[in-house]
Amino acid sequence: MRTPAKTFDMTSSAPDALFSARLDAAASDIEYLLDRLLSTAAATGEITRPKRLIDAVRYATLGGGKRLRPLLVIESGALFGVPRERALMTGAAIECVHCYSLVHDDLPAMDNDEIRRGRPTVHRAYDEATAILTGDSLLTFAFDVLAREQTHPDPGVRIALVAGLARAAGIGGMAGGQMLDLAAEGRFSSTTLSEGEIATLDAMKTGALIKFACVAGAILGQAPKAAHDALGRYGHALGQAFQIADDLLDIEGDASTVGKSTGKDAVRGKATFVDILGSEGAHARLAALVSQAEQALDQFGANAATLRAAARFVAARRA
Amino acid sequence: MRTPAKTFDMTSSAPDALFSARLDAAASDIEYLLDRLLSTAAATGEITRPKRLIDAVRYATLGGGKRLRPLLVIESGALFGVPRERALMTGAAIECVHCYSLVHDDLPAMDNDEIRRGRPTVHRAYDEATAILTGDSLLTFAFDVLAREQTHPDPGVRIALVAGLARAAGIGGMAGGQMLDLAAEGRFSSTTLSEGEIATLDAMKTGALIKFACVAGAILGQAPKAAHDALGRYGHALGQAFQIADDLLDIEGDASTVGKSTGKDAVRGKATFVDILGSEGAHARLAALVSQAEQALDQFGANAATLRAAARFVAARRA
Numbered sequence: 001m002r003t004p005a006k007t008f009d010m011t012s013s014a015p016d017a018l019f020s021a022r023l024d025a026a027a028s029d030i031e032y033l034l035d036r037l038l039s040t041a042a043a044t045g046e047i048t049r050p051k052r053l054i055d056a057v058r059y060a061t062l063g064g065g066k067r068l069r070p071l072l073v074i075e076s077g078a079l080f081g082v083p084r085e086r087a088l089m090t091g092a093a094i095e096c097v098h099c100y101s102l103v104h105d106d107l108p109a110m111d112n113d114e115i116r117r118g119r120p121t122v123h124r125a126y127d128e129a130t131a132i133l134t135g136d137s138l139l140t141f142a143f144d145v146l147a148r149e150q151t152h153p154d155p156g157v158r159i160a161l162v163a164g165l166a167r168a169a170g171i172g173g174m175a176g177g178q179m180l181d182l183a184a185e186g187r188f189s190s191t192t193l194s195e196g197e198i199a200t201l202d203a204m205k206t207g208a209l210i211k212f213a214c215v216a217g218a219i220l221g222q223a224p225k226a227a228h229d230a231l232g233r234y235g236h237a238l239g240q241a242f243q244i245a246d247d248l249l250d251i252e253g254d255a256s257t258v259g260k261s262t263g264k265d266a267v268r269g270k271a272t273f274v275d276i277l278g279s280e281g282a283h284a285r286l287a288a289l290v291s292q293a294e295q296a297l298d299q300f301g302a303n304a305a306t307l308r309a310a311a312r313f314v315a316a317r318r319a
Numbered sequence: 320m321r322t323p324a325k326t327f328d329m330t331s332s333a334p335d336a337l338f339s340a341r342l343d344a345a346a347s348d349i350e351y352l353l354d355r356l357l358s359t360a361a362a363t364g365e366i367t368r369p370k371r372l373i374d375a376v377r378y379a380t381l382g383g384g385k386r387l388r389p390l391l392v393i394e395s396g397a398l399f400g401v402p403r404e405r406a407l408m409t410g411a412a413i414e415c416v417h418c419y420s421l422v423h424d425d426l427p428a429m430d431n432d433e434i435r436r437g438r439p440t441v442h443r444a445y446d447e448a449t450a451i452l453t454g455d456s457l458l459t460f461a462f463d464v465l466a467r468e469q470t471h472p473d474p475g476v477r478i479a480l481v482a483g484l485a486r487a488a489g490i491g492g493m494a495g496g497q498m499l500d501l502a503a504e505g506r507f508s509s510t511t512l513s514e515g516e517i518a519t520l521d522a523m524k525t526g527a528l529i530k531f532a533c534v535a536g537a538i539l540g541q542a543p544k545a546a547h548d549a550l551g552r553y554g555h556a557l558g559q560a561f562q563i564a565d566d567l568l569d570i571e572g573d574a575s576t577v578g579k580s581t582g583k584d585a586v587r588g589k590a591t592f593v594d595i596l597g598s599e600g601a602h603a604r605l606a607a608l609v610s611q612a613e614q615a616l617d618q619f620g621a622n623a624a625t626l627r628a629a630a631r632f633v634a635a636r637r638a
Contacts, residue, residue, distance in 0.1 A: 042491045043486070043491060045483075045486040045487075045491070046486060046489070046490070046491020046492060046495075047491055047492065047495070047496075047519060047522055047523050047527070048491060048495065048519060048523070049490050049491050049495060050490075050495045050498045050499050050502070052498060052502065052507060053490055053494070053495055053498040054490060057490060100455075104451055104452075104455060107448075107451065109446070109447035109448045109451060110448050110451065127428070127507075128428035129426075129428045129429050129501050129506075130498070130501075132423055132426065132428060132429065132451065133423075133494050133497055133498050135455070136419075136423060136454070136455075136458065136494045137489055137490040137494045137495070139455065139458055139459065140458065140485050140488050140489035140490070140494060141485070141489050141490060143462045143481055143484075143485040144482065144485035144486060144489055146481070147478050147479075147481045147482035147485060148482070155473075155474040155475040155477070155478040156474040158474070158478045158481075159466050159474040159477045159478050159481070160466075162462055162465070162466045162477075162478070162481050163463065163466035163467070164364075165462075166459050166460065166462040166463035166466060167362070167364040167365060167463060168364075169459050170365070170456055170459035170460050170463060171365070171368050171369075171372055171373060171376060171456040171459070171460060172361045172362060172364070172365020172366055172367060172368050173365060173366065175372070175452050175455045175456045175459060176365075176366070176367065176368060176369045176372055176456070177366075178452055179369040179371060179372040179449070179452050180369050182448050182449075183369070183371065187448075188371060188446075200366060200367060203366055204366050204367070208366070
């Protein structure tokens with residue numbers, strides 16, 4: 001499904017209304033696909049999917065989440081004519097990694113959170129051991145999904161997705177970012193982060209996976225390097241914007257709207273851009289990042305209208 | 320490096336002496352490779368490898384372990400002329416998954432173990448959060464390694480390895496097996512496992528990854544289906560033998576020799592084949608599995624001498 005975005009008037013609010021519709025459609029398609037992929041029946045080569053574990057995996061993955069990352073794959077892929085079903089498979093894999101990271105980050109030994117998406121976290125709804133194994137299973141499953149032929153008929157494309165996801169999620173990406181985040185609380189030694197260190201932390205913890213979702217469309221579409229790089233710049237700015245918006249929500253948001261605990265950063269003693277720049281400064285930085293993200297898409301013209309709207313959505317989100 | 324095994328006299332003890340030398344050589348090569356792959360410097364596409372995390376990852380991975388799984392890849396690959404360096408890359412990936420599973424299984428919420436390979440477990444040497452992230456990083460890194468060109472120049476082979484490893488390690492394999500193991504203690508409801516249920520648990524928790532190590536050589540060597548299937552049967556029997564030997568060690572072994580706590584199954588109330596068959600019956604079952612494993616290799620003749628020795632080693636190991 002290609003984006004018929006070139007007919008939009010970019011000065012009106014229409015693209016953002018359309019963006020919401022697109023996000024909803026992606027969420028609904030991803031929900032359907034994950035429900036099927038994470039069925040209770042064992043797949044070929046699996047022995048059995050233990051009931052308690054598949055139940056917890058489904059609890060962690062289904063029935064919630066904005067599914068922003070899958071939408072980014074769909075829309076970046078649409079720039080190169082990538083069929084929606086391939087983008088959805090890739091988006092489902094990324095969503096598995098995203099959900100695993102939430103389950104592990106919420107654990108008592110990590111951020112010790114009790115609410116996620118307005119529901120008890122997995123270790124509260126089940127138990128800690130089940131939550132650890134749920135995260136492990138989801139992380140592993142992401143690569144299972146990427147390895148399937150439905151994701152792309154060309155094994156070279158699939159292996160490029162595996163390489164990119166592993167690099168984005170691993171020790172030099174998301175998992176490393178969570179480590180830096182724990183260190184930033186002063187958990188291992190007292191510490192005050194510089195602006196540069198906060199930028200590194202954010203780029204790893206949140207940015208790497210969002211950026212990968214943006215370039216995944218270029219990988220699926222076997223896009224020219226210039227287009228791939230442009231989506232990388234877009235994804236990088238988008239990831240930064242996402243994290244600053246998250247930090248602002250932590251201060252300005254209300255737990256019932258946000259669907260998770262707020263006010264945590266201050267309690268944890270973790271410095272964010274909001275501390276360094278102040279609320280107003282952070283809002284200004286956010287606006288700058290949105291235009292940076294939009295500009296990175298210049299070469300795609302009106303076809304990238306939904307991705308531009310995604311940047312505005314990320315900055316303006318209240319949850 | 321091909322196995323010059325056809326000159327062995329299978330009735331003498333020579334193959335087992337040679338087996339030990341081969342296992343040592345594999346261990347030494349894997350140690351060198353993992354040390355390089357898990358260096359403190361960031362790889363391309365990574366932002367940084369946080370010091371505490373890469374230290375813990377190295378602690379969990381280097382300086383210990385028999386490296387049996389990598390040897391299985393090397394020797395099964397040698398049947399098809401697979402270059403040693405490709406088998407080592409694949410073996411390193413499998414070893415990352417094996418080490419991640421040990422780190423997570425040792426966590427307080429899981430098996431709550433304090434000793435592993437004669438040293439404090441990762442959450443004791445570091446802390447729980449670091450141990451969780453260490454496991455997550457190693458699991459992710461395994462797929463990073465498989466995706467690299469040094470593993471195999473053909474992306475189709477690499478993606479087959481990714482698919483196989485994900486299936487063996489995931490919810491329908493190793494992670495699911497750990498869930499069944501926790502359930503077998505009666506942690507979630509009181510339960511008594513049947514012989515069939517113990518077989519399923521073992522096949523998932525221990526068997527799946529060992530079996531994958533055996534078929535990985537066939538995947539790397541793009542072996543004919545009959546050879547691939549034979550290695551699957553060998554790996555399946557080997558995995559069962561490995562677990563029964565482990566259960567016997569838990570009862571008969573001494574913690575200082577085994578390098579981890581013993582006597583745990585009884586304390587945890589977890590039924591094993593040793594409970595059902597008795598010690599003598601379990602030893603008999605072990606011997607039967609070894610000959611089953613050896614017979615599965617018939618089509619490879621004397622070239623499979625080291626794999627046959629591996630089956631005997633697994634059954635006889637004291638640690």
